[in-house]
Amino acid sequence: MSDGPTGIVMMNLGGPKTLDDVNPFLRALFEDREIIQLPLQKWLGPFIADRRTKKIQQHYQEIGGGSPILAWTEEQGRGMVERLDRLSPATAPHKFYVAFRYIEPTSETALKQMAADGVTRAVAFTQYPQFSCSTTGSSLNELWRAARRVGLADRFTWSVLDRWPTHPGFIDAMAETVRQGLAKFAPEDQDDVVIVFSAHSLPLDVIDRGDAYPAEIGASVHEVMERLGYGHEYLISYQSDVGPVRWLGASTEKVLVELGAKKRTNVLVVGIAFTSDHIETLHELDIEYGEVAHEAGITNFHRAPALNGMPEFQDALADLVAGHLADGVACTPNYGFRCPGCVNPQCRNVLKPVAPYKRTAVTVSPKNAQYPSR
Amino acid sequence: MSDGPTGIVMMNLGGPKTLDDVNPFLRALFEDREIIQLPLQKWLGPFIADRRTKKIQQHYQEIGGGSPILAWTEEQGRGMVERLDRLSPATAPHKFYVAFRYIEPTSETALKQMAADGVTRAVAFTQYPQFSCSTTGSSLNELWRAARRVGLADRFTWSVLDRWPTHPGFIDAMAETVRQGLAKFAPEDQDDVVIVFSAHSLPLDVIDRGDAYPAEIGASVHEVMERLGYGHEYLISYQSDVGPVRWLGASTEKVLVELGAKKRTNVLVVGIAFTSDHIETLHELDIEYGEVAHEAGITNFHRAPALNGMPEFQDALADLVAGHLADGVACTPNYGFRCPGCVNPQCRNVLKPVAPYKRTAVTVSPKNAQYPSR
Numbered sequence: 001m002s003d004g005p006t007g008i009v010m011m012n013l014g015g016p017k018t019l020d021d022v023n024p025f026l027r028a029l030f031e032d033r034e035i036i037q038l039p040l041q042k043w044l045g046p047f048i049a050d051r052r053t054k055k056i057q058q059h060y061q062e063i064g065g066g067s068p069i070l071a072w073t074e075e076q077g078r079g080m081v082e083r084l085d086r087l088s089p090a091t092a093p094h095k096f097y098v099a100f101r102y103i104e105p106t107s108e109t110a111l112k113q114m115a116a117d118g119v120t121r122a123v124a125f126t127q128y129p130q131f132s133c134s135t136t137g138s139s140l141n142e143l144w145r146a147a148r149r150v151g152l153a154d155r156f157t158w159s160v161l162d163r164w165p166t167h168p169g170f171i172d173a174m175a176e177t178v179r180q181g182l183a184k185f186a187p188e189d190q191d192d193v194v195i196v197f198s199a200h201s202l203p204l205d206v207i208d209r210g211d212a213y214p215a216e217i218g219a220s221v222h223e224v225m226e227r228l229g230y231g232h233e234y235l236i237s238y239q240s241d242v243g244p245v246r247w248l249g250a251s252t253e254k255v256l257v258e259l260g261a262k263k264r265t266n267v268l269v270v271g272i273a274f275t276s277d278h279i280e281t282l283h284e285l286d287i288e289y290g291e292v293a294h295e296a297g298i299t300n301f302h303r304a305p306a307l308n309g310m311p312e313f314q315d316a317l318a319d320l321v322a323g324h325l326a327d328g329v330a331c332t333p334n335y336g337f338r339c340p341g342c343v344n345p346q347c348r349n350v351l352k353p354v355a356p357y358k359r360t361a362v363t364v365s366p367k368n369a370q371y372p373s374r
Numbered sequence: 375m376s377d378g379p380t381g382i383v384m385m386n387l388g389g390p391k392t393l394d395d396v397n398p399f400l401r402a403l404f405e406d407r408e409i410i411q412l413p414l415q416k417w418l419g420p421f422i423a424d425r426r427t428k429k430i431q432q433h434y435q436e437i438g439g440g441s442p443i444l445a446w447t448e449e450q451g452r453g454m455v456e457r458l459d460r461l462s463p464a465t466a467p468h469k470f471y472v473a474f475r476y477i478e479p480t481s482e483t484a485l486k487q488m489a490a491d492g493v494t495r496a497v498a499f500t501q502y503p504q505f506s507c508s509t510t511g512s513s514l515n516e517l518w519r520a521a522r523r524v525g526l527a528d529r530f531t532w533s534v535l536d537r538w539p540t541h542p543g544f545i546d547a548m549a550e551t552v553r554q555g556l557a558k559f560a561p562e563d564q565d566d567v568v569i570v571f572s573a574h575s576l577p578l579d580v581i582d583r584g585d586a587y588p589a590e591i592g593a594s595v596h597e598v599m600e601r602l603g604y605g606h607e608y609l610i611s612y613q614s615d616v617g618p619v620r621w622l623g624a625s626t627e628k629v630l631v632e633l634g635a636k637k638r639t640n641v642l643v644v645g646i647a648f649t650s651d652h653i654e655t656l657h658e659l660d661i662e663y664g665e666v667a668h669e670a671g672i673t674n675f676h677r678a679p680a681l682n683g684m685p686e687f688q689d690a691l692a693d694l695v696a697g698h699l700a701d702g703v704a705c706t707p708n709y710g711f712r713c714p715g716c717v718n719p720q721c722r723n724v725l726k727p728v729a730p731y732k733r734t735a736v737t738v739s740p741k742n743a744q745y746p747s748r
Contacts, residue, residue, distance in 0.1 A: 218592025258714035340632035
């Protein structure tokens with residue numbers, strides 16, 4: 001049916017594999033105007049990246065010298081395509097390609113390999129379950145730009161699997177990680193455990209533009225708690241805020257201090273927006289917040305394992321793609337719907353889409369003219 | 375086999391029935407330290423209330439001279455208890471009592487009537503589907519205080535139905551109101567409609583303490599959209615923010631202006647946190663935002679009807695209470711779980727609970743001493 005293999009592009013932030021990769025990773029991150037808007041960004045971005053490099057290298061040193069996100073994504077991808085070939089023989093063979101936003105393998109690398117492999121039908125599959133313009137949106141914008149840069153804008157027919165916050169297989173797998181996390185507590189403590197679902201925060205300016213992220217985080221957590229019979233106290237909080245602007249709260253770090261002050265000694269933290277271990281689970285949650293929790297008097301602080309190599313999660317990934325391919329749509333209706341406050345004319349495109357889709361008209365005001373360009 | 379009727383206390387904000395009720399309503403609202411903390415509140419609260427009275431009276435004048443929320447709540451209550459008597463004969467007869475937070479019938483009135491009717495088993499049933507300390511939390515705190523004030527603290531055995539954001543019957547009814555809203559557009563426009571789910575906003579300080587509200591709004595909306603097959607573009611925004619502090623966004627009003635600027639001409643607004651029409655649907659959404667939408671170029675602006683007298687919603691209310699009575703629990707696990715940043719020692723109580731429940735320990739710091747008292 002299809003010409004060549006069906007290419008599944010697994011898009012994620014990525015992370016430095018070695019300590020030498022930390023500086024280029026940070027430079028790419030701080031130069032991304034779709035995530036961070038700085039004055040004099042071309043100069044200030046690298047400056048901030050360089051200043052933070054040593055500290056972040058130290059963090060990576062403490063988690064074993066690099067990010068495991070590529071290894072996990074590749075394991076997930078292998079499991080996914082193996083299942084997909086069985087689930088969807090009409091679109092087989094399936095090949096996966098990792099496209100990280102700020103580090104190799106980048107979108108350019110993925111696209112070139114897809115061309116070499118003879119792919120013509122491709123799915124851009126975000127590995128962020130909940131949609132945000134800062135994560136999935138930025139990765140997709142970069143994917144289309146990269147395709148143009150390497151002269152492959154016409155090569156592939158695309159569809160986009162842009163969000164899956166309540167996919168039943170994903171929720172089942174998440175609920176299983178929470179059960180595994182709860183099992184780390186002594187049997188007599190398990191009823192007392194507070195579950196803190198922690199997600200990466202966003203600046204409030206992004207939220208105020210109409211970003212879907214907090215609503216989709218809420219939907220994911222509700223489904224996971226439903227699977228668990230609402231049997232525990234729980235809340236959602238947000239981690240990793242930096243800099244002077246106001247971010248979406250409650251802050252995970254502050255929540256831990258406050259729970260300690262309320263004499264809660266059993267706390268399980270769950271990364272609800274991550275599918276693999278990386279610096280924000282292994283260092284921020286385990287080491288930094290582990291220390292915060294310890295000092296606050298939370299004697300039993302554990303983290304639910306990330307989905308990582310869990311076979312049930314590979315089942316979910318394969319089911320998601322098989323369903324998407326069978327639907328034949330270009331994307332969800334909401335992907336084409338630019339945030340009401342969007343000022344980025346590049347947003348919400350699909351390059352050479354497999355099916356028609358509607359994209360909100362672009363409004364260009366003088367304010368937009370400065371943002372972003374590449 | 376309860377002694378006397380089972381009392382179902384339907385708790386809500388309430389609204390002035392007549393123009394003369396506007397001032398006492400506003401005074402009660404602005405004196406509530408659980409919602410608004412003002413310096414010199416006992417003086418400044420009434421001052422602000424008095425200054426706003428004329429404008430708010432004008433708004434009520436424009437919607438027919440008063441709030442219909444009591445009439446709708448009574449109709450919903452009648453439908454609910456009639457169904458409950460059939461669904462749960464073991465706890466029959468059931469009687470409903472309206473307890474508004476800032477206007478008659480207040481908690482005191484409800485409690486006295488319950489005593490007169492011989493009620494001993496009572497359910498405090500919030501009419502806010504999604505939990506917030508500012509709404510359901512404040513109403514419950516007031517209910518327990520009122521019981522003590524009128525000498526009825528020992529009279530009733532209580533349980534609390536504290537949230538129901540994804541109850542299937544509620545979601546079905548909400549999805550039906552959205553369908554009815556979509557039917558207001560011309561057939562050829564229906565695919566183009568953007569659905570704006572609007573909920574009352576909260577100050578960010580409340581969110582940062584760990585309030586569950588935005589997550590539960592997200593969960594409700596996701597379920598409604600699932601019922602509708604995700605067939606439309608949609609987003610969540612927040613209305614009714616006032617004053618100088620920063621509130622949770624995106625702002626409904628701003629979203630409408632921005633959608634207009636993006637040449638979206640078909641917009642359906644849906645009150646996802648309201649179950650009856652009141653000033654914020656009939657005036658703010660229909661009249662004020664209707665004007666905003668018109669000026670922004672949204673030529674087809676409609677609102678989905680509120681649940682009001684819809685029989686399916688009365689089915690949902692009865693099903694909720696019947697399930698709750700059968701479970702025999704005092705509340706959800708999360709009701710006992712005070713927000714990590716909570717500074718209100720009164721929060722999350724259940725007076726004379728029907729079953730054991732756990733409440734997070736109170737931490738009293740010097741900062742707490744000033745907040746709130748009554």
